[in-house]
Amino acid sequence: MAENVNYDNDSIRSLDWKEHIRLRPGMYIGKLGDGSAYDDGIYVLLKEIVDNSIDEFVMGAGRSIEINMSDQKVSVRDYGRGIPLGKVIDCVSKINTGGKYDSKAFQKSVGLNGVGTKAVNALSNSFTVQSYRDGRTKIAEFAKGELVREEPEKETTQRNGTAINFLPDDTIFRHYRFIPEFVDNMIWNYVYLNSGLTINFNGQKFFSERGLYDLLVKNTDSNALRYPIIHLKGEDIELALTHGQAYGEEYYSFVNGQHTTQGGTHQAAFREAIGKTIKEFFEKDKKDFEPVDIRASIVGAIAIKVQEPVFESQTKTKLGSQNIGPEGPTVRTFINDFVKRELDNFLHRNPATADALKARIMQSERERKDIAGIKKLANERAKKASLHNKKLRDCKIHFDDQHERRQDTTLFITEGDSASGSITKSRDVMTQAVFSLKGKPLNCFGLTKKVVYENEEFNLLQHALNIEDGIDGIRYNNIVIATDADVDGMHIRLLLMTFFLQFFPDLVKAGHVSILQTPLFRVRNKKETIYCYSDEERRNAIEKLGNKPEITRFKGLGEISPDEFGLFIGKDIRLDPVYLKDANIKGLLEYFMGKNTPDRQQHIVNNLRIEKDDASINPTIEELVPVPVAV
Template sequence: MSTEQNVRYDESKIKTLDSLEHIRLRSGMYIGRLGDGSHYDDGIYVLLKEVLDNSIDEFIMGSGRVISLSLEEQTIRVRDYGRGIPLGKVVDCVSIINTGAKYNNEVFQFSVGLNGIGTKAVNALSSHFRVISYRDGAYTEAFFSRGKLLHTESNEGSDEPNGTYVEFIPDTEIFGTYEFRREYIEKRLWNYAYLNRNLRIDFDGNSYYSRSGLKDLLNAEIEEDQLYDICYYRAEDERLEFAFTHTENYGETHFSFVNGQYTSGGGTHQSFFREGILRGIREFYGKNYAAQDVRDGVVGAISIRIMEPIFESQTKNKLGNRDLRKQIVDPVKSAVTDFLHKNSDTASILEEKIDKNEKLRKELATVKKKARTIAKKASIKIPNLKDCKYHITDPDRGEETTLFITEGLSASGSMVSARDPNTQAVFSLKGKPKNLFGHKRDAIYKNEELYSLMMAMGIEDDLEHLRYNKIVIATDADVDGFHIRNLLLTFFLSYFEELVVENHIYILDTPLFRVRNKKETRYCYNETERIAAQTELSNPETTRFKGLGEISPDEFGQFIGDTMRLVDIQLESLHTVKQTLQFYMGKNTPQRRTFIEENLV
């Protein structure tokens, strides 16, 4: 009889956890990834976001125009000047699940966090948590540790203005060793500022403030790359705001937000925004332009505020409300035609851009047809692609779908054997792909390997037919591997920038060393981990992996499984992309040589 059969399953095995215990045990359900602070979406930043969101909600409801934030080592302090939590409910609001005013539309009309969990999760996952609510000359203060109440104090005598103060330290029992990166915090603060015009956020001596909302966001992203002045619109009730312009880049890029939440996966509001732009332009010029010709080169941003947002996933990165069409398409269309009527010079520039796109599309059509004919003769299937069963459109497993891009057959062989064939596909490069920086789009169709990669991903025309949620570059951690990474990133950023903006591109982090003895095996991703493993294991044997092909399929499975380490590719801003690619991948060899000589260690 097996061990499983010997375990008695009865009433004694049923456990009931209180809500805060459940948050600590299953923290990923509430804040996503944990991480160490090296990733923009790591858990420590989610904790900060949950606290800031409450302060932002106060501003949206008309209370408090300033938020003060400070970071001292691992301690975060946030002070807003909103209404303050009702004093008799301070403890409940930060410690009891499903308790709060977010359920009451009279008090909070446009909130993303409607589940009454946010601040409770921060409390449960912090070794130190302090909250003070100031209301009308009185205050209530409470101290917690790991969700457990330590002390409360109330006083009628306070000259502090109304509002809430929260102080917390993320718990190392949950997050391990971590460090806040100020640049990630600053990026969030700028987004808050752009989305909440005239709100000022003070962070350790710096202020984040925007007068023109999404127009400021686009100006910061693209700077001088715009072809014409930004078209900007904000509804009187501020429930709809958008901005857009065109650049010379390929494809289209959008930044979309719902109730202040960045929806990296877009959704219905973004689709309706795109439709409104298309309809407005067609109506103004009186021409039935092809959608692709209008949209190629667009950079846009849209923000909406709605009372009952429906998201297509727990991560809230894609909106699903389908009843928003009329309230987005019609005002966008009207605003676009009005903008073009008032700006005749812009109308001429835009018409020239669309005509240029149409000409390039027709020229490309001939190249496409020839490439498809050659590909069809060569093979019915895409060469070097081992596909998976499910793709991104699958409602249950779409978010898991991943395409690994590997170098060489040896690496792809181990990965194909170790992968989950349901959700993990593998595309094997034959060697170093061509550097396409500065080339026209037809260069893709003249390169068999990159053409096959594009078709494998399903992104020939746009991202609507993207087949995988994650595109993971899996190369060796050596000079050649790094070069291939750069060549692939150049390919994506040159022609499919939106893939990067919407966080679909990652790099696989694989171990450099295996340190083992007869009792234990450890895989180390850097020198620090190797030294620690060699110190802690007795009589260890150390293996240095020269490439992915040296890792056996039995070992490889764990590196692309549940504990897979991924580094996602994030852009500081769009306008830096061209400059960066020009320096590293352009024809300025002397400057690069000088840079290497001056910085080589």
């Protein structure tokens, strides 16, 4: 029987705005993280600030934004109208205070809830806001949402606008750091969606003239395109699409300037409209194409504007709106009508593009039919294996579940039984799964997707992830390559990254793939144990403990006991994200994983490092293979 608990007036507690945000930060910014994933909370903090500056640009006030960032601190300066000086403090510290509640002024704004800037304030160790307006300025400084300094208004010669500086709270975002490449992508998306806007980020200029056309140019390999990019614009809608050589489908979708990384009603309507319109266009040639062949290898982008958009989470990554506006058509009807009219007209006016498109669809049709037989056998084998799959130690919660911990779901891909055994014994069985490789996987560069079904290990991995038909139903949010920090381990990492980039590049582009950092050294005495991830950390630990502490060098994951391993895959897990710097995936893989070319031989000679068998050497990824995680 449950213990009686007093429930009286003293049981009721009212939290002020900053206490509520700090107590439940995930409600406001999604997952916290350390910056190793593109959707970690520190990037949401940045975005909440920049969104306000973007809204100023949309309103015709200010054509440039300055962003400066270190590993941990950010400053944003826009040249909009500036916050009214009498409301500077209220706008960053009072919930439901802002200038976006008048729908006539901000009908299609991103940040309508009045919470964003306040969340940044509450979740920052220091937060400073300064408004410049009509020759006068006001500044206020906060710490974790508390006002600590306020200066009276004074004269200024600075241009109108708002400047905000913030330092995220490191007790909430543990071991965090900003990764510039993730911020680069965010800023590019801003300028693609706001032609005429200039953003200067750490001295680099970001600007786009052709919107989503430029987005596809940057994110696709021009040598792999089958026909020129199709770019169509209308009132409140813009789209671009083409077909490349990669497997699967890849989409970039936006609502009111918000990158909806998880899609939503608009992206689903876009996919449907493309398949339907192109299918009907080629029916005149007595061709009855399947939508799966029409969309195979497609790269598309769509941006729409919606009044009072409804998102499925506070972080606005998936659109739930069914209608364009209170009195407008449904999102599905609006997009279908536009694509049907404009894409059909475009294909009629550009027969060369239509012919190239038809040839690409026919190639996809042949490839699908070519692997149909072996795919059926492989799937039957995988279905039987899943009942007694010794390679997969599954978890109980999955990313496609509607569960509050779905963001934490992780699949560790390990080498050998010893490493997988340690992780399996120390993992969180609710959210962490383990897939064990039996050795070095096949180098699949240059092979067709048939190999995914012919190779039992690849096929089982594909089914464990549930990515055979795309990543919409992916079962784990984080795919973590967990291999030894030696030459063989590095080689396995490259082979796995080749597999993902060759057949499932959207996994990498969506930020799902990363590499597990495990400590290289353990430094301890009788009172304290310190785990070190670099040679610098090892030296600092030796200095701290003094008197010749015991130093252990971990050369393989199997050497780390399950009890110790639990410390490295929990709340303090350290991950190196795998992200793409170059859209030319084929050229990248050809260089690293193709035949042993003279260029690669010379690169190896120029960058060769010899490891000595003592604790003074730290063979990092960068030393063995130059920045493989930044591909």
